[in-house]
Amino acid sequence: MVQQLDPVDVVTIGAGWTGGIVAKELAQNDYQVVSLERGGERETENFFTVHDELGYALRYKLMQDLSKETITFRNAVDEPALPMRRYGAFLPGSGEGGAGVHWNGQTWRFLPYDFEIRSRTIDEYGEEKIPENMQLQDWGISYEELEPYYDAFEYTAGIAGQAGNIEGEIQDLGNPYEGPRSREYPLPPMMETPVLERFKETTAELGYEPFQAPSANLTEQYTNPDGVQQGQCQYCGYCERFGCEWGAKAAPITTVLPAAQETGNFELRTHADVVELLYNEDEQQVEGVRYVDRKTDQVYEQPADVVALTAYVLNNVRLLLLSGIGEPYDPETGEGTVGKNYCYQNFQASARGFFDDEEWNLYMGAGALGASIDDFNGDNFDHSDLDFLHGGNIAMNQTGDRPIANNPIPEGTPSWGSEFKEQSIDYYHSSVSIAAQGAVLPFRENYLDLDPNYTDQYGRPLLRMTFDWREQDRNMVEYIGPYLEEIMDEMGADTINANTSLEGSFDITPYQSTHNTGGAIMGSDPAESVVNNYLQCWEASNLFIPGASAFAHNSGYNPTGTVGALAFRAAEGIQEYLDEPEQLAAPES
Numbered sequence: 001m002v003q004q005l006d007p008v009d010v011v012t013i014g015a016g017w018t019g020g021i022v023a024k025e026l027a028q029n030d031y032q033v034v035s036l037e038r039g040g041e042r043e044t045e046n047f048f049t050v051h052d053e054l055g056y057a058l059r060y061k062l063m064q065d066l067s068k069e070t071i072t073f074r075n076a077v078d079e080p081a082l083p084m085r086r087y088g089a090f091l092p093g094s095g096e097g098g099a100g101v102h103w104n105g106q107t108w109r110f111l112p113y114d115f116e117i118r119s120r121t122i123d124e125y126g127e128e129k130i131p132e133n134m135q136l137q138d139w140g141i142s143y144e145e146l147e148p149y150y151d152a153f154e155y156t157a158g159i160a161g162q163a164g165n166i167e168g169e170i171q172d173l174g175n176p177y178e179g180p181r182s183r184e185y186p187l188p189p190m191m192e193t194p195v196l197e198r199f200k201e202t203t204a205e206l207g208y209e210p211f212q213a214p215s216a217n218l219t220e221q222y223t224n225p226d227g228v229q230q231g232q233c234q235y236c237g238y239c240e241r242f243g244c245e246w247g248a249k250a251a252p253i254t255t256v257l258p259a260a261q262e263t264g265n266f267e268l269r270t271h272a273d274v275v276e277l278l279y280n281e282d283e284q285q286v287e288g289v290r291y292v293d294r295k296t297d298q299v300y301e302q303p304a305d306v307v308a309l310t311a312y313v314l315n316n317v318r319l320l321l322l323s324g325i326g327e328p329y330d331p332e333t334g335e336g337t338v339g340k341n342y343c344y345q346n347f348q349a350s351a352r353g354f355f356d357d358e359e360w361n362l363y364m365g366a367g368a369l370g371a372s373i374d375d376f377n378g379d380n381f382d383h384s385d386l387d388f389l390h391g392g393n394i395a396m397n398q399t400g401d402r403p404i405a406n407n408p409i410p411e412g413t414p415s416w417g418s419e420f421k422e423q424s425i426d427y428y429h430s431s432v433s434i435a436a437q438g439a440v441l442p443f444r445e446n447y448l449d450l451d452p453n454y455t456d457q458y459g460r461p462l463l464r465m466t467f468d469w470r471e472q473d474r475n476m477v478e479y480i481g482p483y484l485e486e487i488m489d490e491m492g493a494d495t496i497n498a499n500t501s502l503e504g505s506f507d508i509t510p511y512q513s514t515h516n517t518g519g520a521i522m523g524s525d526p527a528e529s530v531v532n533n534y535l536q537c538w539e540a541s542n543l544f545i546p547g548a549s550a551f552a553h554n555s556g557y558n559p560t561g562t563v564g565a566l567a568f569r570a571a572e573g574i575q576e577y578l579d580e581p582e583q584l585a586a587p588e589s
């Protein structure tokens with residue numbers, strides 16, 4: 001029997017970065033907020049014994065349980081889709097704080113070019129530059145409009161970095177290609193280790209403009225604008241797939257959720273699995289949500305004036321489809337919006353160098369300790385004679401080489417036995433890599449929908465992912481890859497394993513990145529997007545959907561900084577809606 005609960009002002013579905021930011025902002029403005037999180041409780045104390053590489057990095061203690069819910073995958077519409085039974089390409093989190101607990105902390109702003117990518121491409125190169133089946137579109141918002149929300153996220157999280165552009169003035173040591181920012185980062189950048197210094201010196205000699213990468217691994221003790229205190233990074237090398245026992249990696253459980261709790265206007269319900277948005281199509285309103293208490297199997301309905309769909313990308317799209325909100329995307333006709341423009345990240349261009357006579361303390365590091373160049377990102381270089389658009393951030397990261405998963409060996413070395421052991425030990429502190437984090441642009445054939453054959457533990461259809469690399473992706477790798485090999489050679493590597501081509505189809509089995517985007521994209525036209533520029537759903541005026549599901553394409557950066565900015569933007573839109581519910585929070589812009 002379904003139990004009816006008392007209405008609240010706002011309910012968020014998920015308590016990660018997006019849900020936590022929305023909850024904090026609304027609770028601080030005296031609205032009653034409930035966050036429904038299908039996983040369990042988490043706090044910093046949970047990670048006092050976190051340096052368990054086997055448990056966390058290889059057995060995925062913080063991730064979604066694939067035996068209860070997963071996705072199905074195929075490369076093309078004429079192939080059968082099969083369930084992802086083991087973790088591979090990406091790792092959706094579960095529990096309080098979501099993926100914001102186990103992330104590395106790499107925190108970027110997208111380029112101004114990204115938000116107006118179609119318009120700028122046409123202005124610069126002509127419409128014929130865009131391939132026929134590439135669904136490139138502007139986001140319905142400009143970088144300048146989003147900048148204050150980026151700033152809010154960076155100061156809430158305590159991001160460490162070196163500004164490259166403050167109010168239009170290029171700054172020494174920062175990224176000269178970034179969009180103008182209103183002020184410096186709240187904390188100074190992370191340390192420059194010997195190997196990162198080598199990378200920066202080499203790329204500068206080659207004519208590029210290197211800089212220290214921005215980081216949510218805090219370089220000093222920090223008190224944010226909400227009065228929340230965080231610790232200082234110890235460079236232990238256990239960030240990705242781990243929580244931080246020092247509270248020195250910005251996470252929802254150390255920043256926005258405590259600030260929301262402090263107000264007295266916020267309630268977090270864990271083990272609460274939302275199975276449906278209660279959609280009134282006639283009124284174009286979401287009246288609340290239905291969820292299952294995973295501990296008791298009791299079903300509840302939570303009414304709310306506003307629903308914020310703040311789960312992970314894939315879960316956002318699936319809940320929209322299961323609840324019948326919006327028109328599902330059809331790749332044959334190109335019509336519909338829900339599930340459209342699914343994108344990923346292209347890390348296929350890389351170079352690993354092996355140094356016979358040099359050693360570095362590579363077991364030390366941090367998730368976002370790195371140095372970068374942006375000379376090949378966005379439209380920072382001329383694409384006139386190139387057969388691809390966009391590009392990627394090139395970086396060398398010293399995240400900490402943990403002993404189980406890091407066994408670098410030159411090509412041709414056996415993958416087991418005495419020679420493998422000897423080489424992996426010899427090169428453990430003498431092998432480093434460079435990678436390009438390539439943008440992935442939207443194509444008509446890459447999308448998300450509901451699977452007709454496979455269901456979850458409640459009998460609901462699983463989400464089906466259809467995705468493959470395109471010529472755009474292959475051409476980008478072939479162009480950028482040789483530059484990575486050149487950088488590694490100039491750094492003095494004795495042996496180089498370089499990947500300068502992208503062969504075959506996308507393979508979902510090896511880990512690549514948890515940078516899934518799209519499916520509920522933002523824009524200024526309801527026929528081409530799911531949400532407006534306040535992340536408000538066109539089909540339900542009291543439903544807001546921030547997060548990377550709103551990305552109209554994926555840039556050459558990690559998505560979290562933009563996710564955080566959009567969440568602050570959505571929180572403002574929700575407050576405007578609650579003040580004037582008859583009006584759309586965001587007119588077309």
